[in-house]
Amino acid sequence: MSQSVPIKFRPDDIAVEVKKGTSVLEAAISAGVYIDSICGGRGKCGKCKVILKKGEPEIDSKKLLSEDEIAKDYVLACETHINDDTEILVPEESRLGLHQILKKSEIVAIEKLNPLVRKQYLELEPPTLEDNISDLSRLERALEEREICDTCVSLPLLKNVSRVLRRKDWKVTLTFADAAKDSTVVDIESGDTTRKLYGVAVDIGTTTVVVELVDLNTGEVIDCEADYNKQVMFGEDVLTRILYATEEEKGLPKLKKAIVSTINYLIGVLAKRNGLRRRDIQLMTAAGNTTMTHLFLGLDPAQIRIDPYIPVANNLPFVRTKETGIKINRSGFVYCLPGRSSYVGGDITADILATGLHKKEELAMLIDVGTNGEVVLGNKDWMVSCSCSAGPAFEGGEVDFGIRATTGAIERVTLTPDLEVKYSTIGNVKPKGICGSGLIDLLAELFMHGAMNKAGQLEETGSKRIRGGEEGKEFVVVWSEETNIKKDMVISEVDIQNIMRTKAAVFAACSVLLKSTNHKFSDIQKLYVAGGFGNYLDVRKSVYLGLLPDVDPDLYSFIGNGAVAGSRLVLLDRTKLEEAKEIVKKMTYIELSVNTTFYDEFTSALFFPHTNLGLFPTAKELLV
Amino acid sequence: MSQSVPIKFRPDDIAVEVKKGTSVLEAAISAGVYIDSICGGRGKCGKCKVILKKGEPEIDSKKLLSEDEIAKDYVLACETHINDDTEILVPEESRLGLHQILKKSEIVAIEKLNPLVRKQYLELEPPTLEDNISDLSRLERALEEREICDTCVSLPLLKNVSRVLRRKDWKVTLTFADAAKDSTVVDIESGDTTRKLYGVAVDIGTTTVVVELVDLNTGEVIDCEADYNKQVMFGEDVLTRILYATEEEKGLPKLKKAIVSTINYLIGVLAKRNGLRRRDIQLMTAAGNTTMTHLFLGLDPAQIRIDPYIPVANNLPFVRTKETGIKINRSGFVYCLPGRSSYVGGDITADILATGLHKKEELAMLIDVGTNGEVVLGNKDWMVSCSCSAGPAFEGGEVDFGIRATTGAIERVTLTPDLEVKYSTIGNVKPKGICGSGLIDLLAELFMHGAMNKAGQLEETGSKRIRGGEEGKEFVVVWSEETNIKKDMVISEVDIQNIMRTKAAVFAACSVLLKSTNHKFSDIQKLYVAGGFGNYLDVRKSVYLGLLPDVDPDLYSFIGNGAVAGSRLVLLDRTKLEEAKEIVKKMTYIELSVNTTFYDEFTSALFFPHTNLGLFPTAKELLV
Numbered sequence A, B: 001m002s003q004s005v006p007i008k009f010r011p012d013d014i015a016v017e018v019k020k021g022t023s024v025l026e027a028a029i030s031a032g033v034y035i036d037s038i039c040g041g042r043g044k045c046g047k048c049k050v051i052l053k054k055g056e057p058e059i060d061s062k063k064l065l066s067e068d069e070i071a072k073d074y075v076l077a078c079e080t081h082i083n084d085d086t087e088i089l090v091p092e093e094s095r096l097g098l099h100q101i102l103k104k105s106e107i108v109a110i111e112k113l114n115p116l117v118r119k120q121y122l123e124l125e126p127p128t129l130e131d132n133i134s135d136l137s138r139l140e141r142a143l144e145e146r147e148i149c150d151t152c153v154s155l156p157l158l159k160n161v162s163r164v165l166r167r168k169d170w171k172v173t174l175t176f177a178d179a180a181k182d183s184t185v186v187d188i189e190s191g192d193t194t195r196k197l198y199g200v201a202v203d204i205g206t207t208t209v210v211v212e213l214v215d216l217n218t219g220e221v222i223d224c225e226a227d228y229n230k231q232v233m234f235g236e237d238v239l240t241r242i243l244y245a246t247e248e249e250k251g252l253p254k255l256k257k258a259i260v261s262t263i264n265y266l267i268g269v270l271a272k273r274n275g276l277r278r279r280d281i282q283l284m285t286a287a288g289n290t291t292m293t294h295l296f297l298g299l300d301p302a303q304i305r306i307d308p309y310i311p312v313a314n315n316l317p318f319v320r321t322k323e324t325g326i327k328i329n330r331s332g333f334v335y336c337l338p339g340r341s342s343y344v345g346g347d348i349t350a351d352i353l354a355t356g357l358h359k360k361e362e363l364a365m366l367i368d369v370g371t372n373g374e375v376v377l378g379n380k381d382w383m384v385s386c387s388c389s390a391g392p393a394f395e396g397g398e399v400d401f402g403i404r405a406t407t408g409a410i411e412r413v414t415l416t417p418d419l420e421v422k423y424s425t426i427g428n429v430k431p432k433g434i435c436g437s438g439l440i441d442l443l444a445e446l447f448m449h450g451a452m453n454k455a456g457q458l459e460e461t462g463s464k465r466i467r468g469g470e471e472g473k474e475f476v477v478v479w480s481e482e483t484n485i486k487k488d489m490v491i492s493e494v495d496i497q498n499i500m501r502t503k504a505a506v507f508a509a510c511s512v513l514l515k516s517t518n519h520k521f522s523d524i525q526k527l528y529v530a531g532g533f534g535n536y537l538d539v540r541k542s543v544y545l546g547l548l549p550d551v552d553p554d555l556y557s558f559i560g561n562g563a564v565a566g567s568r569l570v571l572l573d574r575t576k577l578e579e580a581k582e583i584v585k586k587m588t589y590i591e592l593s594v595n596t597t598f599y600d601e602f603t604s605a606l607f608f609p610h611t612n613l614g615l616f617p618t619a620k621e622l623l624v
Helices: A024-031 A067-071 A135-145 A155-167 A230-235 A237-245 A251-273 A290-297 A348-357 A436-448 A493-516 A531-533 A538-543 A562-572 A575-586 A596-602 A619-624 B024-031 B066-071 B098-102 B137-145 B154-165 B230-234 B239-246 B251-273 B290-297 B346-355 B436-448 B493-516 B531-535 B539-545 B564-570 B575-586 B596-604 B617-623
Strands: A004-010 A014-017 A048-052 A075-077 A086-089 A117-123 A171-177 A184-190 A199-206 A209-215 A220-228 A283-286 A333-336 A366-371 A373-378 A383-388 A409-415 A421-425 A466-469 A472-478 A489-491 A525-531 A556-558 A587-590 B006-011 B014-019 B049-054 B074-078 B087-090 B118-123 B171-177 B184-190 B198-204 B208-215 B220-228 B281-288 B335-336 B364-369 B371-379 B382-387 B409-415 B421-425 B468-471 B474-479 B488-492 B526-530 B556-560 B587-590
Touching: A004 A024, A024 A086, A024 A409, A024 A421, A048 B556, A075 B006, A117 A135, A117 B198, A117 B474, A135 A155, A135 A171, A155 A184, A155 B290, A155 B474, A171 A283, A184 A283, A199 A251, A209 A251, A209 A562, A220 A251, A230 A237, A230 A251, A237 A290, A251 A283, A251 A290, A283 A290, A283 A348, A283 A562, A333 B474, A348 A366, A348 A373, A348 A525, A348 A556, A348 A562, A348 A575, A366 A493, A373 A575, A383 B281, A409 A472, A421 A472, A436 A472, A436 A489, A436 A493, A436 A538, A436 B024, A466 A489, A472 A493, A489 A493, A489 B526, A493 B198, A525 A562, A525 B208, A531 B371, A538 A619, A538 B049, A556 A562, A562 A575, A562 B436, A575 A587, A587 B184, B006 B024, B014 B024, B014 B098, B024 B087, B024 B409, B024 B421, B049 B493, B066 B281, B098 B371, B118 B137, B137 B154, B137 B171, B154 B184, B171 B281, B184 B281, B198 B251, B198 B290, B198 B346, B198 B564, B208 B251, B208 B564, B220 B251, B230 B239, B230 B251, B239 B251, B239 B290, B251 B281, B251 B290, B281 B290, B281 B488, B281 B564, B281 B617, B290 B335, B290 B346, B346 B564, B346 B575, B364 B493, B371 B493, B382 B493, B409 B436, B409 B474, B421 B474, B436 B493, B474 B493, B488 B493, B493 B587, B539 B617, B556 B564, B564 B575, B575 B587
Parallel strands: A004 A086, A199 A283, A283 A333, A366 A525, A383 A587, A525 A556, B006 B087, B198 B281, B281 B335, B364 B526, B382 B587, B526 B556
Antiparallel strands: A004 A014, A048 A075, A048 A086, A117 A171, A171 A184, A199 A209, A209 A220, A366 A373, A373 A383, A409 A421, A466 A472, A472 A489, B006 B014, B049 B074, B049 B087, B118 B171, B171 B184, B198 B208, B208 B220, B364 B371, B371 B382, B409 B421, B468 B474, B474 B488
8 A cells, every 4th residue: 555645735725635746736636636738647738736835745847837836845736746744825826727726806986886786874853733634745745855855765664664663653764775666665673773784696507506695885795605506407408497387387486495495595505594583685787698587587488499589578677576476575576687588698798797897998808607608798989799509518408418517516526647637626525526617627638648649539548447338439538446336437429529519619719709890809808707617717728628618718807706795786886787787788698590601610610629720729739 | 094195396307296285395204305404494494495297285474475477476485285186397596405416516527538548550571581579669669650659568568468459460459558658558359349449447435435437439428336434333434444564463465455345346236237258447536544555555544643653655556456355357447536645635635626706716615524624725826634533423423323324314403383393304214313414404403493502512492302211401302112123213412512622623624724814704715515415414503603714605506526536537527636736835734733723713613603703694693
């Protein structure tokens, strides 16, 4: 048995034991610590710089390090093999990927806290025979004194107002929402409750639902929770769900109930954990793709999948929570961000809001890859958008051992030169499958090590991991005994073709937008990557596979979950509501399903990285 | 057996057989034909002029007729006794009372049909891949082309819009309501349905509910139906019902359900009879007193009966039908006319709207006597109002044999000089009891014939109808064998005291308003009598009893059911909505329960007609 040695990674203080002689990079992968690397540990790219803090490892080469770096104890993680108790500091610049992505530094900041709901504390004069106006008029008079006019109190609130006013000696707190042109009263409570003002910002994803609990008095996100959209039991992608909604008996109500109960569950968890009543949450803003929004509100999605692809509505009204089934304040509101078309929905509007690209001079491209891939190109003056059916290849579908980014999913992969596999799983447990970011790592590594050719075919390299399978050749990612599923986990050439089609669709969509506006990739001044997928995406490996455009990596910016960020912006600043509507109004939509350029571009992109290597100078260099 | 002879009354062509020698007046009473008479058939007032068209009656006296009248075959109905087949034309001037009252000529006319809901037929361009905006945007675009902007489509309508638009080849009809500042869409139907546009105007009376079905395309009242308010099983008057609502378990929901089901029943009858779907009725306007409005909407009425008498709201919002339980168009609205205070409600606002007194120069008084008595004084510049608890004496309560104005109720009474009773019942059936107008007739006749004194005590006249009873003296109105209840129908001195208190309260209320504004009765230029009670009220007999002010009878105007008329005005002309709000804003309310003048006036009025006979010159004259 080979000797085990301990290694600790700072600043996250994650410690593991690895076999003596293991490279720091491999150790980091098995510890789930992400260290940037393009070349896959071949000592070629010089990206995996770390600082040696303790230990006497064997260092193969320092040739890619500067003298200054060497003086500061920098080493390359792939060239450094552990001998004894070791401590490594992963510097900020090498933390691209998971950590850097999650910073969300590119989300626009709220200029002024101006939430969509607000509270007003009032001390009313008690009525007398001389001053015997109605309870409602008394409230309205006090509001008018504060120049809050044209208030609208709904019937359910009126039903209790008499008792609420008298319970704490005519001291009350009103909650208002800008749900229509007038100020609408959302709640009337006895006493001073101004301290309690909360909203939830929701990302209604096809696969995952994220709910943020936001304190609207401070603008702070006080908690966050996510879960799978319960609709997945009715189908993985939006088209399957539309079919279910339209062709199964009570299909639409069932789908509506599934997503509403998902959101309610998450809100319940957040409320309980933070000691809030559901009533204290007065507003929910949500962003989702057009199908998700339809299913959530119970709107008929049938026409979304039928030429000419017409949604019921893109601009949705404020809806009373009661009408949606959402369990927050009974008289509160739910607002779904507006979308542009059947396939560019409110989630993309939220992404744009979150990046602020609609207010900047620079030409920016926004790529949101989930089950669908949506791309936006533009600046403060114009925007074009399109959507391609990316397919679920990156979300656990169309790939035999593909799973969603859940516990047990392989999310990071590197290969050694002899094709041995180093991987890390979510939760550091035995692997159950491979999620999107793992697939990209895997294919990029196979490609870089010459085990996969441009056409996505596996090459005979002598490794026993490449073998004949049921569907042509396959690569064994994890041997049976290491898995949690008791069989060899493989990726087949059929899987690879599916992934290739997905990446080709996304890249072709980018190309179409540029061509349609007479731009080149080099004109792009900023490239935002959004979506849950983007959160864990290795941009360099994605470029290497031809999924993302090969532009200066510094232009890339990961915005994380733009849908929830955009929803939160609207919650915190009501001027963003108008901005969202303006975005939708300004943005042109290109329907790719009838776009011949798209098919040409798609076909050209059905290679790794692309038939036209001129578009991928970085990848071309590494391939040499 | 005495001989029977036929008599026919024109213009209504009502024929009866009466004993030979019967006066035309008595014949008219038994036929249910109303002929004006103040003196009760004693040949003193000269009001019961009719035209003899056929027959050879015995005519006692023509001394109160002019030569011109005699030349035109005028006779006095009380002085003319039938001998043979007779035909009588009752001229317009003698038809005061039932017929004149029901003319409603004093209800203001709609200047321009401008209903609160309206329809718009649209033929939309079908969508294409080039023109692929959402269904909602397509609708909005078509509306904007017709300069209908800022429309608001609610979620329930959005749920069906996709199918509705496609069902009849993109031809649709939208229904709009001015329910808020924006135009709110109430319905979206396939094809052209502009022909079908209906509303219901409702009088939510404490005792009786009236529903009018109105064609909003023509302004026509196409049908009307009335029934008892099912709430009467929980108490006759508003205070009893408030107690029930606040002290019984689920009291408020039970009361709400009772009135809602009453209205729904009536709407159902009207819809069925006129071949309409409930969906075709898009709007309901309603007027009721403040308690009725609270109970109808489910608002807590508790504070209405507690000093300082504060309602939850006087100005009520438009409410979606679904929220009220009213079964008309699901997305339609219910609007309750605004009231002024806990005891001057939307029914009085409706009365004022219907009279137009708030727009006229002349000083007008409005009296609405039901279970409560409300009085308004004013003109286009100012209005004062008050309310007195009239008690249910005129609506079947507080009087042993008092019943509501239903089949079998004695509604007209005259006495012969020897106190024999001539009466007519509603429906011409055997009497079950006496309703408000019958009680006034009865007491006035007793008074005029000297059988009742100023203090309301019955005098010994030698008639066997006046006798000792369980509660002091009583007058037998109908002998047992003639009734439907198998016992002598009597009015006792206790009953008379209750009626006296009611009339005193109403008259005192009139006095207070005049005094508080430094006016005299003689300043009144118009006197409107409203309410179901007013419909059948004999104004001269009411004056004689001291219930109504003794002003020139020509100044009196009966507006019939002002509550339903005012509701209908709002339905047909949306500018009336603002007028209604202006009325409420402009009108001062005087709380009588703490008004010392009121108690003085009330005490002074506890005589027939009044302690101060100077206030009742006409009555004084007749008494001589």
